Amino acid sequence: MSISARFHIDHGRFTFGVDIAIPEKGITGVFGPSGCGKTTLLRAIAGLDHFPQGYIRIGGEVWQDTTTFVPTYKRMVGYIFQESNLFTHMTVKKNLKYGLSRVPKGRELSMDTIVDLLDISALMDQYPRNLSGGEQQRVAIARAILASPRLLLMDEPLASLDLDRKREIIPYIEALNHDLGMPIIYVSHDRDEITRLADHLLLMDHGKIISSGSIADVLTRVDLPLAKSADAESIIRAKVRDYDSKYQLSILESSVGQVVIPGEKLELGRDVRLRIPARDVSLTLVHQTDTSILNIFSATVDQVFGGDAPQVMVKVRAGDTAILARITRKSADNLKLKPGMKIFAQTKSVAVLT
Amino acid sequence: MSISARFHIDHGRFTFGVDIAIPEKGITGVFGPSGCGKTTLLRAIAGLDHFPQGYIRIGGEVWQDTTTFVPTYKRMVGYIFQESNLFTHMTVKKNLKYGLSRVPKGRELSMDTIVDLLDISALMDQYPRNLSGGEQQRVAIARAILASPRLLLMDEPLASLDLDRKREIIPYIEALNHDLGMPIIYVSHDRDEITRLADHLLLMDHGKIISSGSIADVLTRVDLPLAKSADAESIIRAKVRDYDSKYQLSILESSVGQVVIPGEKLELGRDVRLRIPARDVSLTLVHQTDTSILNIFSATVDQVFGGDAPQVMVKVRAGDTAILARITRKSADNLKLKPGMKIFAQTKSVAVLT
Amino acid sequence: MIFTEADLVALFVTVKLAFISTLVLLLCGTPLAWWLSRSKWRFRFLIEAIVALPLVLPPTVLGFYLLLGLSPSGPIGSLSSSLGLGSLAFTFQGLVVGSVLYSMPFVVQPLQDGFRNVGISRLEAAAVLGASPIDRFFSVAVPVARPAFVTASVLGFAHTLGEFGVVLMIGGNIPGETQVVSIAIYDHVEMLHYSKAHLLSGLLLLLSFLTLTLVYRHRGFKVVAS
Amino acid sequence: MIFTEADLVALFVTVKLAFISTLVLLLCGTPLAWWLSRSKWRFRFLIEAIVALPLVLPPTVLGFYLLLGLSPSGPIGSLSSSLGLGSLAFTFQGLVVGSVLYSMPFVVQPLQDGFRNVGISRLEAAAVLGASPIDRFFSVAVPVARPAFVTASVLGFAHTLGEFGVVLMIGGNIPGETQVVSIAIYDHVEMLHYSKAHLLSGLLLLLSFLTLTLVYRHRGFKVVAS
Amino acid sequence: LLFGTSYACSDEVRIAVASNFSLVAAPLSQVFTKTTGHEIILSHASTGKLYAQIVNGAPFDIFLAADVERPLKLETDLIAVPGTRFTYAYGQLVLWSSQKSIDVEAALRDTEFRHFAIANEKLAPYGRAAMEYLSYLGLWDNIQKRLVRGENVNQAFQFVNTESAQLGLVARAQAENREGTLYLVPKSHYSSIHQQAVLLQEKPAARMFMTFLQSSEGKTIIKSHGYLTP
Numbered sequence A, B: 001m002s003i004s005a006r007f008h009i010d011h012g013r014f015t016f017g018v019d020i021a022i023p024e025k026g027i028t029g030v031f032g033p034s035g036c037g038k039t040t041l042l043r044a045i046a047g048l049d050h051f052p053q054g055y056i057r058i059g060g061e062v063w064q065d066t067t068t069f070v071p072t073y074k075r076m077v078g079y080i081f082q083e084s085n086l087f088t089h090m091t092v093k094k095n096l097k098y099g100l101s102r103v104p105k106g107r108e109l110s111m112d113t114i115v116d117l118l119d120i121s122a123l124m125d126q127y128p129r130n131l132s133g134g135e136q137q138r139v140a141i142a143r144a145i146l147a148s149p150r151l152l153l154m155d156e157p158l159a160s161l162d163l164d165r166k167r168e169i170i171p172y173i174e175a176l177n178h179d180l181g182m183p184i185i186y187v188s189h190d191r192d193e194i195t196r197l198a199d200h201l202l203l204m205d206h207g208k209i210i211s212s213g214s215i216a217d218v219l220t221r222v223d224l225p226l227a228k229s230a231d232a233e234s235i236i237r238a239k240v241r242d243y244d245s246k247y248q249l250s251i252l253e254s255s256v257g258q259v260v261i262p263g264e265k266l267e268l269g270r271d272v273r274l275r276i277p278a279r280d281v282s283l284t285l286v287h288q289t290d291t292s293i294l295n296i297f298s299a300t301v302d303q304v305f306g307g308d309a310p311q312v313m314v315k316v317r318a319g320d321t322a323i324l325a326r327i328t329r330k331s332a333d334n335l336k337l338k339p340g341m342k343i344f345a346q347t348k349s350v351a352v353l354t
Numbered sequence C, D: 001m002i003f004t005e006a007d008l009v010a011l012f013v014t015v016k017l018a019f020i021s022t023l024v025l026l027l028c029g030t031p032l033a034w035w036l037s038r039s040k041w042r043f044r045f046l047i048e049a050i051v052a053l054p055l056v057l058p059p060t061v062l063g064f065y066l067l068l069g070l071s072p073s074g075p076i077g078s079l080s081s082s083l084g085l086g087s088l089a090f091t092f093q094g095l096v097v098g099s100v101l102y103s104m105p106f107v108v109q110p111l112q113d114g115f116r117n118v119g120i121s122r123l124e125a126a127a128v129l130g131a132s133p134i135d136r137f138f139s140v141a142v143p144v145a146r147p148a149f150v151t152a153s154v155l156g157f158a159h160t161l162g163e164f165g166v167v168l169m170i171g172g173n174i175p176g177e178t179q180v181v182s183i184a185i186y187d188h189v190e191m192l193h194y195s196k197a198h199l200l201s202g203l204l205l206l207l208s209f210l211t212l213t214l215v216y217r218h219r220g221f222k223v224v225a226s
Numbered sequence E: 001l002l003f004g005t006s007y008a009c010s011d012e013v014r015i016a017v018a019s020n021f022s023l024v025a026a027p028l029s030q031v032f033t034k035t036t037g038h039e040i041i042l043s044h045a046s047t048g049k050l051y052a053q054i055v056n057g058a059p060f061d062i063f064l065a066a067d068v069e070r071p072l073k074l075e076t077d078l079i080a081v082p083g084t085r086f087t088y089a090y091g092q093l094v095l096w097s098s099q100k101s102i103d104v105e106a107a108l109r110d111t112e113f114r115h116f117a118i119a120n121e122k123l124a125p126y127g128r129a130a131m132e133y134l135s136y137l138g139l140w141d142n143i144q145k146r147l148v149r150g151e152n153v154n155q156a157f158q159f160v161n162t163e164s165a166q167l168g169l170v171a172r173a174q175a176e177n178r179e180g181t182l183y184l185v186p187k188s189h190y191s192s193i194h195q196q197a198v199l200l201q202e203k204p205a206a207r208m209f210m211t212f213l214q215s216s217e218g219k220t221i222i223k224s225h226g227y228l229t230p
């Protein structure tokens, strides 16, 4: 079961040509710079634009080929538009009910839950023009979700929200995907959101897909811009093993060794994704003890790249997992880093993603 | 010379009441959660909404008091709307010329420079509906700037842009302010943008100003939510002293000691702002040498706060400058941190802001 | 009593005619306007021109041509006869046909403008929420274009009230059937019964004024902010 | 020649009347429509109703009342006389006044709808770019409402072409001055000169059709996406 | 005796009346209904319009035209019942001004007016008569610039009545008993205005009305409204 799609369109100054195959389960992130064709892709998938010669299949169902074109309203996709696109002639409540009332009986989600989650209960009787930008965006998210789509397309849904709100909403989006099995295609230019949410990643530029694969792979592929940037990061998988209630630390076992994470108690036995920003990883030759850094992994240098730049990226392997460390070239020289060399990677921060 | 404003409005579910005094020079950031009243404030300043009883003075000029109300078009403010708000009936070029052609002779900026900077030269003959979200936003920025305003109001101007673009545009916004002396009020929910740009910060919540002051102060005030969050950070001022061309390192002198920064050569003697994320600061009892960390300051513990949480925030003083360090409570206990104790703060990353 | 019975009957016929015509106008005009506002057909403008065309003929002359068309030997007449409807000339139904034809541009054009302003993005939002084209039309396009419906109805209704030339020609001024109030007023003026004419005009103006103020007062104004 | 000279003169007068009336309609109707579309005055709807009111009277009757008003003892007549303009009855200027009054709702209403759809945010964008209210009106409101101007002009123009009752009453059918083509066609029909009537109607329809297709083909359609 | 015969079953008669005769048609039909019990339904319009309607199947029983031409045409085209055509009234032309006590004749001769109203001579019998009279006076060519033409004599009357035209040639039926000054134009100065009636549908009640028109009772009413009768 997967989603395959193939589209081509020539807008003159912009040529769009993609051929994608993504898993039907999970969240697929679409990441790329402004004007690279993210919205164009979503619109083609939703059937809002009809590109001749296009092809799209969801699981066993063909939405578009040379002879078929399933109209948008029959595709049961949810779509969160980049500009919230609420119905200006309806109150917030009527906007929410619009999709809800068109859902086949029995599939409806609870309106109250979503309204509470997005903190829009005070806005129910307002008209959209009286809402702030972020409020409109939240209503749009609620409206799309309440339509119980089979596939949810989100075009920068959190762009106008503050970090705290994002942190409230993101776990819910994950839950939609996990618990309801609602596949999501998530467009964003915010790496943070993408790495938090995406299982699968489509990297776009100039109307083309430049990379597609699991998030951990795409993030650490040294031939791609992601691993080269100052914000490069690695994703590792781990299982929650123990909890130190005195210091409120969760102890996890990962492919790279033990990881200690401060914070709320994580459910024991749970599989989680951890994010390690490359710039938070430092390398040492000896195992330091008198430091506030808790997570230190023994690893082997795989590759040092970045040429003559003042900062270099070091890809190290701990077990079978790639970790990126961004350090100054001076340090790299001081430590005389070479492929195959044994070192210790100390990570100042580790974020739990799933 | 400063900007003073006082507004009050009661929208029923939302009460807005502010009384601000901000320097006329520099960039003032307005930061707060969705729906806190940021747009409301900007609109009142621009005169787009007329709140009775309001008051606003820019330098020696009163824009609104009990008897005066200078209409928007005479205020010569630039306004970048949250939704780009381009003229749909004009091409991009005509949109840009709209403001430009209404500028008093001699004050015009060069269109080509701005068009190139925002990378919209290929879009000049397009109508806005054919542009992507980020492209529209860039055109809107260019349009506002080309009107050569006396005061530039920016409402989340970069929200729909990717990081690389943001990094291109932010220095230009700084230059507008520094070189042309154009004061800017910059609304954002993105801390990163705010700390990069703002000299002065207005912190808003629920229609009120909860803090106002220089960016370095507001960021490290322990009674404010900013210093409590996981993303807390400190700002220090420094002067560029030297450049190590072998390792491409700039050496700066700051109030906390020497700071070494990898990257492009910074202009010698230049005053810059440096940002140090609290989570990138670790504390040690001894001065470590065999580490990839370059910047280590000797400091005194000022305050440990965060209660029983698994992670605590430590405010240390190096010279007269406050630096925040976010470490686990376990480490804090291990190191037996106490106010007045001498320690070393090592910072994994330091970003140059200005 | 200040009004003759014939006046009141004429008033009743007029209001009935105006109501039914407006209804028919909206029923025919709405789909046409919708199609015109959405169609990308190259020669759409020909249809637009044809809709507006009846307007340029003097009403009596239009009525004359309609009369020719409706007469048993005319194209519409022979059609309606073969359908067993008989001739429409000099019947109330015939008046409706005439009024509809003549007022069509006043309904189609404002609606077309209104529909065009609905904007594609709202309709797209409805489509992704599962609304079929018909559903979208009624749940989004119609409410958003509500002011245009008000304009179209007011112009159509008022124009039918005052319509005279066409009605006189194809209706034959038959009291109780095709004598409308505009003709009745005209007759009063012709017969030099000025005070009766003034009274009846006054009544018509008053009723229209009341209706119009009611309509305008309650027209949906809030929804249009874009 | 198939058309009499009188026919052609009438055609010329008609086109002149329609042009001037449309111009006057736009000049008066535009500010009124703009005001109506922006005003928050509580009793705005009264003005709207009054504008639409002339429509409900049969044109001949409206013409009759206009004639009363324009006559030397009437309110407009005494005003125009005291201004040294003399009576407007039976003059081309009088026709313009009558046509304008009668077609006003067809211009004001579509413009009002059009202006309302301009949306406050575009005007705000113009204001912050330094455009004064007048400047905003011409640089933003007018181009955005262009389709409404097309509708208003077409309806106003076409309605004036076909206008007949009012013109007949206050014009006095003076060749070269107030005899318009609608009256000429009417006269042909009355005199049972049907073939002449057909020809002249055909000419009028043809010219109108050509004008309309030209207008509709080139109307600004692209600008309205919102 | 004449009218009492079919009193039992009252019928409906639809009459198409030329505009100028509408002033008389109403009292005529009232009297007729009172004596016979038959309902009269009057439809007014110009003779030309009524003709077009009749040709196209309008459901009228009787046509009271303002001229001879159109009833004659209907008869020859066998749309009307042959042999039923007759002149029911002669119109009388008057020179009229709505101003009191002025010498209208002198005013006409000296062209002391800005606008002079007549019915359109091409459309209306009164218009033709007016033209003949003005020609007889030798004024026709000179007066052209000041002429305003109504579609029918009613409209010409409105022009004068509203003082928009200071003087006009209208029907006696209209001007009589009104404020203003009236001069009855001698019959010899224009060819007489025959108004003819014709039966359109064979219907007893309609026949009765035709008879009534020619009866002395009918003629009295017609005369009392300013027309002459044969």
Ligand SMILES: Nc1ncnc2c1ncn2[C@@H]1O[C@H](COP(=O)(O)OP(=O)(O)OP(=O)(O)O)[C@@H](O)[C@H]1O
Pocket (backbone or CB within 6 Å): A011, A014, A032, A033, A034, A035, A036, A037, A038, A039, A040, A041, A082, A189, B129, B130, B131, B132, B133, B134, B135, B160
């Ligand atoms: N109808 C059109 N005609 C011409 N060009 C178009 C049209 N629609 C989109 N484009 C162009 O296609 C490119 C991709 O647009 P798209 O909206 O998919 O970008 P995006 O990746 O969503 O960008 P953003 O992050 O800024 O929203 C843009 O350069 C845009 O200008």
Ligand SMILES: Nc1ncnc2c1ncn2[C@@H]1O[C@H](COP(=O)(O)OP(=O)(O)OP(=O)(O)O)[C@@H](O)[C@H]1O
Pocket (backbone or CB within 6 Å): A129, A130, A131, A132, A133, A134, A135, A160, B011, B014, B032, B033, B034, B035, B036, B037, B038, B039, B040, B041, B082, B189
């Ligand atoms: N006309 C109005 N009537 C009622 N409430 C309003 C009106 N305009 C704004 N509000 C409310 O005022 C509050 C502040 O709105 P504002 O647009 O200033 O927020 P904001 O800080 O810009 O938020 P965001 O970051 O989401 O854009 C919101 O809760 C909004 O719903």
Ligand SMILES: [Mg+2]
Pocket (backbone or CB within 6 Å): A038, A039, A040, A082, A155, B132, B133, B134
């Ligand atoms: Mg986009």
Ligand SMILES: [Mg+2]
Pocket (backbone or CB within 6 Å): A132, A133, A134, B038, B039, B040, B082, B155
């Ligand atoms: Mg806002």
